[in-house]
């Protein structure tokens with residue numbers, strides 16, 4: 411039962427088809443408020459293994475502010491009030507009846523890499539390229555899927571990014587958004603099969 | 613971009629998830645996995661700044677969001693229950709001030725959702741969504757009604773055991789969890805592929821316990837559901853830092 415073995419992780423389960431009853435918020439897609447200078451839209455379509463849009467998924471995003479900072483006490487540089495007023499860092503958007511999702515945000519900054527991480531390769535000037543962590547939830551997913559959005563304008567930083575470098579070159583493109591306009595990026599997610607998005611194990 | 617990275621050895625990652633905790637993504641007994649579970653192996657994402665931080669949300673919560681029985685025109689139909697417990701990490705540390713969201717079917721097993729059209733009655737006083745923050749001890753509590761079981765099209769005569777969907781954030785992206793809480797001794801467990809997708813020895817952690825002491829006399833039965841999120845990796849030594 412749930413109490414007799416404390417310390418053992420609670421297992422994940424699917425959100426099922428009815429997540430709309432509990433999870434979406436009116437301002438869920440607003441990582442920054444409407445009217446924020448420099449705001450961009452990042453979004454796309456979620457596809458299943460048959461190439462059909464997934465109309466009952468939910469996407470969540472988590473990212474640093476444009477200075478590469480987090481308003482969080484576990485950031486060893488210290489929690490800091492975001493550089494952009496009203497910046498929440500977090501976005502949540504259910505897919506619509508065509509499988510589309512989007513959030514309004516500002517582009518994240520690059521991040522330092524800290525030494526204590528056992529897998530860090532030790533290069534002195536390595537930084538993480540600007541990125542957004544993504545969770546994908548849907549009926550048929552027994553655990554969330556995790557991926558990352560990188561940005562196409564950062565070719566040099568992306569080339570030096572430790573995670574992107576660890577992904578086979580022919581699949582790296584699934585992690586890089588496409589610029590459709592100066593303030594609009596597309597990031598499609600393919601759950602399975604041809605062009606399958608690179609998913610990450612955390 | 614070329615400046616040296618800042619270096620402070622104070623970013624212990626979260627402990628790995630032990631084998632046998634979660635369901636495999638590809639689980640043929642649950643048919644919806646067939647077109648949705650990835651076929652490729654995931655790439656390892658080491659825990660860095662974005663993963664050890666996460667949204668410390670305090671909303672959106674309105675008064676009454678912890679009581680799902682309060683309908684627009686009156687009280688929801690069904691067996692009133694209290695669902696409560698503690699959110700902790702795997703080191704036993706409580707997780708305070710974290711958002712817990714739930715959603716569920718009504719007492720007849722029907723969701724107030726346009727896609728749910730099986731012939732069970734809707735309840736105009738039950739929409740089925742709730743939110744609460746854990747307190748300083750990691751404790752949470754909802755008042756709701758016991759959801760009914762419901763049929764679904766996964767296989768012949770398939771029924772979901774009664775359950776409440778739970779969503780939790782913890783303090784870090786790494787700790788994010790969505791799960792389902794079940795009720796003790798449900799005869800429908802044996803035929804449910806979603807419950808059984810989780811390995812034996814772990815799936816039982818999703819079953820709440822009936823708690824007579826927490827029951828409110830002449831008011832509501834009580835079920836305890838404690839939730840354990842991932843904890844930090846044990847650090848071999850402590851290093852002083854600013």
Ligand SMILES: [Fe+2]
Nearest residue numbers: 426772775777
């Ligand atoms: Fe359900």
